[in-house]
Amino acid sequence: MLKIYNTASRRLEQFKPAGEVVKIYTCGPTVYNFQHIGNYAAYIYWDLLIRTLKMDGYAVKRVLNFTDVGHLVSDGDEGEDKLEKGAAREGKSVYEIAKFYGDDFLRNFRALNLIEPDVIAHATDYIEADKRAVDKMTEAGFTYETTDGVYFDTSKFERYADFAKLDLEGLKAGARVGFNSEKHNASDFAVWKFIQPGEKHAMRWDYLGRPGYPGWHLECSTIIHEELGEPIDIHTGGADHIPVHHTNEIAQTFAMTGRELSRYWMHCNFITIDGEKISKSLGNVYTLDDLAERGFSPMDFKMWVLSGHYQGTRNFTFEGLAATKQRRLNWRNRIALLYQKASTASLVDGVFKEVLSVVNNNFNSAEAFSIIDTSELSMEDWKEIDELFGLNLINDSPDVNDAVRDLISERQAARENKDFARSDEIREELKSFGIAVEDTPTGPIWQYI
Numbered sequence: 001m002l003k004i005y006n007t008a009s010r011r012l013e014q015f016k017p018a019g020e021v022v023k024i025y026t027c028g029p030t031v032y033n034f035q036h037i038g039n040y041a042a043y044i045y046w047d048l049l050i051r052t053l054k055m056d057g058y059a060v061k062r063v064l065n066f067t068d069v070g071h072l073v074s075d076g077d078e079g080e081d082k083l084e085k086g087a088a089r090e091g092k093s094v095y096e097i098a099k100f101y102g103d104d105f106l107r108n109f110r111a112l113n114l115i116e117p118d119v120i121a122h123a124t125d126y127i128e129a130d131k132r133a134v135d136k137m138t139e140a141g142f143t144y145e146t147t148d149g150v151y152f153d154t155s156k157f158e159r160y161a162d163f164a165k166l167d168l169e170g171l172k173a174g175a176r177v178g179f180n181s182e183k184h185n186a187s188d189f190a191v192w193k194f195i196q197p198g199e200k201h202a203m204r205w206d207y208l209g210r211p212g213y214p215g216w217h218l219e220c221s222t223i224i225h226e227e228l229g230e231p232i233d234i235h236t237g238g239a240d241h242i243p244v245h246h247t248n249e250i251a252q253t254f255a256m257t258g259r260e261l262s263r264y265w266m267h268c269n270f271i272t273i274d275g276e277k278i279s280k281s282l283g284n285v286y287t288l289d290d291l292a293e294r295g296f297s298p299m300d301f302k303m304w305v306l307s308g309h310y311q312g313t314r315n316f317t318f319e320g321l322a323a324t325k326q327r328r329l330n331w332r333n334r335i336a337l338l339y340q341k342a343s344t345a346s347l348v349d350g351v352f353k354e355v356l357s358v359v360n361n362n363f364n365s366a367e368a369f370s371i372i373d374t375s376e377l378s379m380e381d382w383k384e385i386d387e388l389f390g391l392n393l394i395n396d397s398p399d400v401n402d403a404v405r406d407l408i409s410e411r412q413a414a415r416e417n418k419d420f421a422r423s424d425e426i427r428e429e430l431k432s433f434g435i436a437v438e439d440t441p442t443g444p445i446w447q448y449i
């Protein structure tokens with residue numbers, strides 16, 4: 001029985017899907033730049049959610065969006081469009097930028113062995129649906145027009161502040177004097193932006209008699225409406241999205257459909273690096289490729305992420321990652337030992353059940369890992385552990401081939417003949433296969449190195 005901490009109710013709740021298929025939406029990347037390890041941590045947490053639901057026997061339909069238009073540099077309505085900015089930076093078209101960084105995201109997604117979403121929705125494929133959505137919100141009286149766009153009037157949605165427990169009065173007082181004086185309330189946001197004469201914006205669509213483009217928050221409401229239908233079961237995203245992006249998604253969906261957007265909300269916390277926020281100025285915006293250059297595989301990073309909790313603030317250090325890499329190697333060597341044992345029958349029944357049950361308790365993978373560390377496991381258990389965490393433990397830990405087996409026997413024979421020079425030679429040769437041999441009273445044992 002799965003228990004989820006629902007950010008909307010701020011309570012741990014027993015999860016019950018509304019229908020046959022669990023409908024899940026994840027706010028995806030803005031595809032204008034490389035994603036850093038902090039971004040991928042979130043997708044790793046959500047992968048555990050999907051895998052747990054599948055292990056629990058649920059059918060899942062999951063949608064993830066690619067923001068390829070309309071996300072301004074601030075999450076509000078200020079600054080340049082991020083895609084336009086990326087295009088200017090690299091001297092490419094916005095479409096080339098979106099394709100390049102979208103592909104790079106998917107390459108990393110696969111390297112992390114994350115279950116691919118059933119639908120990857122590109123915001124630019126939903127422009128007509130966006131226009132229909134704005135029409136509906138306008139018909140229902142939730143919008144007003146200014147010179148630079150169509151705005152959502154947040155004062156018309158009574159529950160606007162509830163989701164994030166927003167201090168709207170404080171927000172009003174804090175709003176910059178003179179900033180967009182046409183806005184009725186400081187928290188109002190653009191659902192559609194008009195392109196001003198002389199403004200450079202390659203992606204443009206005619207709406208209300210003028211060229212423009214959708215506001216960033218709109219695509220998630222529209223895509224959910226088109227691909228899943230409201231309410232969905234679980235909406236996931238970063239905790240930083242609670243006060244603006246998700247609050248706005250909820251408001252838009254209510255205005256256009258009169259319905260709740262999602263029954264459960266899950267938010268993950270951010271990771272810091274060496275105690276600092278991830279930022280360009282600190283030079284700590286690591287990608288998975290940066291980790292690979294330092295000898296860490298995507299699976300080492302995935303295991304590091306899963307060794308903590310999605311709601312906790314995680315501090316990433318290379319020492320921590322090195323310890324996790326060693327832990328993963330230990331697990332792989334336990335699999336290696338199983339290949340070398342005469343009997344691989346299940347030693348202790350039900351260890352995996354225990355593992356799954358702690359994960360079902362709001363994804364306590366850290367405790368699950370401790371159980372794995374301290375329990376004796378069968379190959380069957382490892383298979384299920386791999387299915388639940390997607391750590392490629394068995395795939396990355398093949399049994400040795402005949403050539404290696406022959407070398408191990410030859411070395412053993414050399415040792416028995418006291419030909420230690422030959423035995424050392426073979427030990428070196430085995431290293432080139434990534435195998436170390438240890439001599440024990442019951443004979444040699446090989447391990448991965």
Ligand SMILES: [Zn+2]
Nearest residue numbers: 027220245249
């Ligand atoms: Zn979103």
